[in-house]
Amino acid sequence: MTALGKLLRTTAFRLALAYLLVFATLSTVVLAYVAWHANALIAGQLNATVDAEITGLAEQYRQGGIRKLVAVVDERSNRSSQGSLYLLTTFQGDVLAGNLQAIPGASLAEAGEREIPYQRVGENEVAPYPAVVRVFVLPGGYRLLVGRDTEERERLSAVIANAVQWSLGLVVVLGLAGGVFVARRVLKRLDAMTETSRTIMAGDLSGRLAVTGSDDEFDRLAQATNAMLDRINELMAGLKEVSDNIAHDLKTPLTRLRNRAEAALRTAHGDDEWQAAMEQIIAESEGMIRIFDALLLIARAESGGARGQIGEVDAAEVARGVAELYEPLAEERGASLTVDAPGSIRVLGNRELIGQVVANLVENALNYGASEGRPGEVTVSASASETDARIVVADRGPGIPAQDRPRAMERFVRLDTSRSRPGSGLGLALAAAVARLHGGTLTLEDNAPGLRAVLSLPRAAHAVLAPAETAKLPAPAAAE
Amino acid sequence: MTNAMKLLIVEDDREAAAYVVKAMTEAGHVADHAADGLDGYALAMQSNYDVLVVDRMLPKLDGLSLIGRLRAEGLKTPVLILSALGQVDDRVQGLRAGGDDYLTKPYAFAELLARVEALSRRGGPAAAETVYRIADLELDRLSHTVTRGGQDIPLQPREFRLLEYLMRNAGQVVTRTMLLENVWDYHFDPQTNVIDVHVSRLRSKIDKGFDKQLLHTVRGAGYMIRDGAR
Numbered sequence: 001m002t003a004l005g006k007l008l009r010t011t012a013f014r015l016a017l018a019y020l021l022v023f024a025t026l027s028t029v030v031l032a033y034v035a036w037h038a039n040a041l042i043a044g045q046l047n048a049t050v051d052a053e054i055t056g057l058a059e060q061y062r063q064g065g066i067r068k069l070v071a072v073v074d075e076r077s078n079r080s081s082q083g084s085l086y087l088l089t090t091f092q093g094d095v096l097a098g099n100l101q102a103i104p105g106a107s108l109a110e111a112g113e114r115e116i117p118y119q120r121v122g123e124n125e126v127a128p129y130p131a132v133v134r135v136f137v138l139p140g141g142y143r144l145l146v147g148r149d150t151e152e153r154e155r156l157s158a159v160i161a162n163a164v165q166w167s168l169g170l171v172v173v174l175g176l177a178g179g180v181f182v183a184r185r186v187l188k189r190l191d192a193m194t195e196t197s198r199t200i201m202a203g204d205l206s207g208r209l210a211v212t213g214s215d216d217e218f219d220r221l222a223q224a225t226n227a228m229l230d231r232i233n234e235l236m237a238g239l240k241e242v243s244d245n246i247a248h249d250l251k252t253p254l255t256r257l258r259n260r261a262e263a264a265l266r267t268a269h270g271d272d273e274w275q276a277a278m279e280q281i282i283a284e285s286e287g288m289i290r291i292f293d294a295l296l297l298i299a300r301a302e303s304g305g306a307r308g309q310i311g312e313v314d315a316a317e318v319a320r321g322v323a324e325l326y327e328p329l330a331e332e333r334g335a336s337l338t339v340d341a342p343g344s345i346r347v348l349g350n351r352e353l354i355g356q357v358v359a360n361l362v363e364n365a366l367n368y369g370a371s372e373g374r375p376g377e378v379t380v381s382a383s384a385s386e387t388d389a390r391i392v393v394a395d396r397g398p399g400i401p402a403q404d405r406p407r408a409m410e411r412f413v414r415l416d417t418s419r420s421r422p423g424s425g426l427g428l429a430l431a432a433a434v435a436r437l438h439g440g441t442l443t444l445e446d447n448a449p450g451l452r453a454v455l456s457l458p459r460a461a462h463a464v465l466a467p468a469e470t471a472k473l474p475a476p477a478a479a480e
Numbered sequence: 481m482t483n484a485m486k487l488l489i490v491e492d493d494r495e496a497a498a499y500v501v502k503a504m505t506e507a508g509h510v511a512d513h514a515a516d517g518l519d520g521y522a523l524a525m526q527s528n529y530d531v532l533v534v535d536r537m538l539p540k541l542d543g544l545s546l547i548g549r550l551r552a553e554g555l556k557t558p559v560l561i562l563s564a565l566g567q568v569d570d571r572v573q574g575l576r577a578g579g580d581d582y583l584t585k586p587y588a589f590a591e592l593l594a595r596v597e598a599l600s601r602r603g604g605p606a607a608a609e610t611v612y613r614i615a616d617l618e619l620d621r622l623s624h625t626v627t628r629g630g631q632d633i634p635l636q637p638r639e640f641r642l643l644e645y646l647m648r649n650a651g652q653v654v655t656r657t658m659l660l661e662n663v664w665d666y667h668f669d670p671q672t673n674v675i676d677v678h679v680s681r682l683r684s685k686i687d688k689g690f691d692k693q694l695l696h697t698v699r700g701a702g703y704m705i706r707d708g709a710r
Contacts, residue, residue, distance in 0.1 A: 072571060279700065282588070289586055290669060325664055328677040357670040363672050427671075 070204025083149035091141025301433035335376030351464040361393035369395025492522030517541025558599040590701035612647035655702035
């Protein structure tokens with residue numbers, strides 16, 4: 001496609017053409033209207049002037065007969081050079097008075113109004129002028145002609161015709177020039193955008209569209225696109241982190257599994273040793289299955305899919321039930337687990353998921369909430385505000401530094417960098433995903449000392465579930 | 481052990497199916513195999529099986545539709561659904577479609593065996609009894625009392641339900657997840673040994689101070705309550 005062809009095919013240019021047509025038509029109509037009215041006005045004035053002359057002459061004729069009329073016509077002919085025309089002739093066509101040269105007899109033969117060319121007395125060399133005249137036949141065969149030069153009218157028509165031509169020409173030229181200018185400007189910016197998009201598509205995600213600072217629609221488009229690119233970049237980074245983590249978290253147990261199998265093959269003697277090795281291998285594979293299950297569940301929760309049994313759930317009952325489930329375990333570990341969840345707080349949700357999340361939080365509190373020489377103190381409580389149900393799991397352990405808290409809710413993030421303690425690093429990520437699925441939030445707070453994990457869920461009457469179609473890319477599950 | 485069961489495994493992965501059939505045979509049961517949904521349907525309608533094990537994703541006729549057809553024909557045989565899909569939603573779907581239990585892949589065979597055996601006893605004589613007895617341990621479901629050797633054993637409500645479930649399945653392995661599902665009504669897989677702690681608490685109440693141990697740990701599988709002398 002040639003550059004011109006490209007230009008002509010732009011939307012901007014086509015729009016300019018359309019406007020051009022509209023404005024050209026409009027200006028033609030307006031000028032035609034003006035011309036018609038001006039013509040009519042001038043014709044009316046001519047007639048009025050001629051009428052006045054005739055009235056005056058008729059008066060004179062009535063008073064003094066033909067003699068008086070001749071005198072008056074003669075007088076007026078000499079006085080008025082302003083375009084009034086007079087001619088008084090006998091029946092034979094001999095001029096008695098007037099400022100017109102003889103005109104064709106036929107023009108005087110009958111009474112009536114007509115347009116004729118004329119020449120004034122003593123203007124032989126000049127081309128005839130146009131005029132509107134009226135002819136009267138007087139008693140005795142005299143002919144009286146009264147008229148008015150119409151050159152003024154003709155001149156005005158010419159001026160208007162001229163204006164029409166010029167304005168049409170100007171409209172067309174300016175319109176075309178404007179169209180070309182706008183189209184080229186648009187084309188230039190779009191070409192720049194397309195070019196940048198191509199490099200981005202080619203894999204350079206760091207590219208951004210230029211923002212000129214004029215805050216026009218292109219700038220806004222560029223800003224929105226850039227924001228989208230930033231988000232995609234973030235997601236890609238998150239995805240990469242997650243896949244790196246998956247690789248790490250699944251490869252580590254896979255390696256251990258393989259090592260154990262190899263070691264058993266090499267060194268195991270006797271049924272007992274074989275049995276022990278096999279049991280370890282199975283335990284490793286179970287750990288991996290757990291990671292898979294948790295990842296799948298998070299993915300389902302984030303895509304809004306895992307809402308199987310949505311119904312009214314009593315958050316306080318869930319808190320009590322989970323606390324009761326874990327109380328013997330806490331006791332066995334020398335920790336205390338107290339529960340403060342009176343009454344009943346209805347939320348709309350999936351009891352399984354909420355229960356699992358609270359269980360995860362309690363397990364976390366039991367696992368990480370104890371410092372050395374100090375047994376864990378875990379409290380599970382449920383309370384209600386006007387709009388939300390809050391299930392709080394708090395411990396008195398070392399807690400999580402404020403700057404690490406959002407990160408703690410991302411997938412696979414384990415703040416214990418050695419990864420020596422049990423756990424997949426998915427518990428809080430799952431909790432956050434489930435909270436979002438229910439239209440609620442998970443926040444980590446300082447329990448001074450210790451950690452308070454607060455699961456807020458909208459109460460039944462206020463519940464707005466995350467729309468199912470917000471299928472998210474696997475985002476880094478940071479609190480947003 | 482228990483009476484031999486007759487099972488139908490509807491599973492398109494031949495290796496997995498062969499493994500299950502072999503392991504079931506070793507456990508003393510008889511297992512048939514169907515490789516797709518239509519075969520499974522034909523076999524299930526012809527023979528009298530105790531339990532059907534149906535994979536969700538099957539060629540020709542998927543698992544849920546197969547179960548739907550069987551139920552529409554009035555077949556009441558208990559069905560356990562196997563699935564590689566996720567947990568929450570899919571289990572609900574599976575149970576709504578007429579399944580009786582749901583197990584996600586990959587699973588431990590001990591888990592499958594325990595669940596299949598539990599299904600085969602569902603609605604059996606134990607369900608109707610009001611008093612369960614194992615040796616000198618007695619649980620009265622109406623008065624909510626437990627005695628051993630005539631001696632009252634006070635139990636918390638949850639401990640009572642735990643013992644009740646174990647005794648209903650006396651002589652059978654009951655897995656940890658089965659306990660969590662049936663006693664606490666949760667279906668997740670706890671990462672800690674919560675269930676073990678509950679069971680050992682219960683054990684200390686019913687077995688401590690008695691010569692004969694009734695509540696046994698089955699390694700790699702779960703728990704079983706039985707009269708050791710039998």
